Amino acid sequence: MTHKNPQTREWQTLSSDHHLAPFSDFKQLKEKGPRIITHAKGVYLWDSEGNQILDGMAGLWCVAIGYGRDELAEAASRQMRELPYYNLFFQTAHPPALELSKVIADIAPEGMNHVFFTGSGSEGNDTMLRMVRHYWAIKGQPNKKTIISRVNGYHGSTVAGASLGGMTFMHEQGDLPIPGIVHIPQPYWFGEGGDMSPEEFGIWAANQLEEKILELGVDNVGAFIAEPIQGAGGVIVPPDSYWPRIKEILAKYDILFVADEVICGFGRTGEWFGSDFYDLKADMMTIAKGLTSGYVPMGGLIVRDEVVAVLNEGGDFNHGFTYSGHPVAAAVALENIRILREEKIIQHAHEKTAPYLQKRLRELSDHPLVGEVRGVGLLGAIELVKDKATRARYEGRGAGMICRQFCFDNGLIMRAVGDTMIIAPPLVISEAEIDELVTKARKCLDLTLSALQG
Numbered sequence: 001m002t003h004k005n006p007q008t009r010e011w012q013t014l015s016s017d018h019h020l021a022p023f024s025d026f027k028q029l030k031e032k033g034p035r036i037i038t039h040a041k042g043v044y045l046w047d048s049e050g051n052q053i054l055d056g057m058a059g060l061w062c063v064a065i066g067y068g069r070d071e072l073a074e075a076a077s078r079q080m081r082e083l084p085y086y087n088l089f090f091q092t093a094h095p096p097a098l099e100l101s102k103v104i105a106d107i108a109p110e111g112m113n114h115v116f117f118t119g120s121g122s123e124g125n126d127t128m129l130r131m132v133r134h135y136w137a138i139k140g141q142p143n144k145k146t147i148i149s150r151v152n153g154y155h156g157s158t159v160a161g162a163s164l165g166g167m168t169f170m171h172e173q174g175d176l177p178i179p180g181i182v183h184i185p186q187p188y189w190f191g192e193g194g195d196m197s198p199e200e201f202g203i204w205a206a207n208q209l210e211e212k213i214l215e216l217g218v219d220n221v222g223a224f225i226a227e228p229i230q231g232a233g234g235v236i237v238p239p240d241s242y243w244p245r246i247k248e249i250l251a252k253y254d255i256l257f258v259a260d261e262v263i264c265g266f267g268r269t270g271e272w273f274g275s276d277f278y279d280l281k282a283d284m285m286t287i288a289k290g291l292t293s294g295y296v297p298m299g300g301l302i303v304r305d306e307v308v309a310v311l312n313e314g315g316d317f318n319h320g321f322t323y324s325g326h327p328v329a330a331a332v333a334l335e336n337i338r339i340l341r342e343e344k345i346i347q348h349a350h351e352k353t354a355p356y357l358q359k360r361l362r363e364l365s366d367h368p369l370v371g372e373v374r375g376v377g378l379l380g381a382i383e384l385v386k387d388k389a390t391r392a393r394y395e396g397r398g399a400g401m402i403c404r405q406f407c408f409d410n411g412l413i414m415r416a417v418g419d420t421m422i423i424a425p426p427l428v429i430s431e432a433e434i435d436e437l438v439t440k441a442r443k444c445l446d447l448t449l450s451a452l453q454g
């Protein structure tokens with residue numbers, strides 16, 4: 001491939017000689033070379049070849065306030081000069097982590113007033129698994145160990161995170177899941193609902209939770225974990241019947257409920273948390289991504305008061321990370337949340353841009369390649385099909401990957417999960433930028449259809 005900028009080749013050589021990239025085919029990437037992203041502003045990225053790209057994925061679902069906010073850089077720089085590092089172990093603490101825990105308690109649902117900080121969402125879910133088991137052990141029920149999760153859920157890439165997740169292609173590498181984690185079917189009507197109506201299928205999928213609890217015995221089940229809307233699995237918005245039925249089941253059995261808010265949290269649905277959107281009463285919520293808008297790494301686990309009351313009786317919780325509550329990350333998170341609040345970014349998305357995005361995206365439903373458009377807030381999915389009526393796919397043709405490449409080449413980042421195209425732009429995307437996103441998406445759907453038929 002020829003390059004306008006000779007540095008592109010140099011960087012690609014560094015990649016091929018020295019870098020092992022996440023979720024990549026190392027050999028293939030060596031041959032092809034990565035696209036080099038050099039800078040960003042608002043909702044736009046620029047690559048080393050000078051191309052401007054509309055980032056329809058907010059990085060990896062994280063850049064809520066958009067790129068290039070100097071206030072976050074300044075908050076980090078101030079904190080680095082004041083106290084670049086100290087830990088929260090051994091009965092010490094520092095102001096940014098403490099102030100952040102209070103701010104998070106303010107925005108979290110009622111009764112969730114404590115936070116355990118981690119460096120990432122995966123670590124948040126590892127923390128969850130250990131805390132759930134510790135909680136039940138303190139209560140004298142150490143057998144309540146098993147965590148129920150869902151097929152095609154995503155909960156991270158550490159050993160516990162990948163085990164909690166329901167991604168078969170991850171389980172296949174490294175002998176996962178670890179013992180004590182079981183999966184129930186997902187509420188993915190378009191892909192798996194068959195002849196059932198979405199409502200019937202939602203009830204069926206929710207009832208799988210009750211069946212699994214009864215099969216395992218409630219005395220052996222510690223918790224159920226789920227994303228309010230599955231993100232990495234393909235923006236799977238459950239049928240309306242799903243969450244109300246799950247809530248009934250959770251109310252009936254003495255198990256904890258963990259909402260993985262790593263993607264849905266911090267405004268993605270147009271509410272602060274996906275749990276607010278669906279009125280879920282979680283015992284624990286995993287957070288990351290939008291917490292710092294991705295500017296620095298940080299995650300955590302928000303814990304309900306009643307659970308904390310039990311943990312308080314349990315002595316030491318033997319768990320934590322060097323970077324739990326890192327002061328620079330905490331200072332950046334505080335500034336990020338201040339901006340989200342003071343600029344009313346989530347409220348504006350809720351009232352204006354989210355409804356606009358959902359309306360404009362649904363206009364793509366008339367495209368011959370599109371079997372369904374769905375979404376909530378600033379999350380969207382477009383299903384690519386061969387036959388709209390039967391929901392049949394272009395089997396084995398890689399339609400999603402073809403579409404993703406056309407998007408890249410036409411200045412738009414839209415991810416492909418199989419043949420589902422997904423978007424999650426920064427929450428600050430404007431109506432004009434949404435118009436640009438939808439226009440580019442339609443053009444790429446046209447190009448994909450021609451490629452599949454040609």
Ligand code: PXG
Nearest residue numbers: 120121122154155156231232260262263288
């Ligand atoms: N829970 C959820 C719901 C996530 O989406 C994690 C936990 C783990 O967070 P960390 O910070 O450990 O990555 C995630 C992360 C993708 C993709 O391909 C999604 C994530 C990460 C990497 C890739 O969409 N989500």
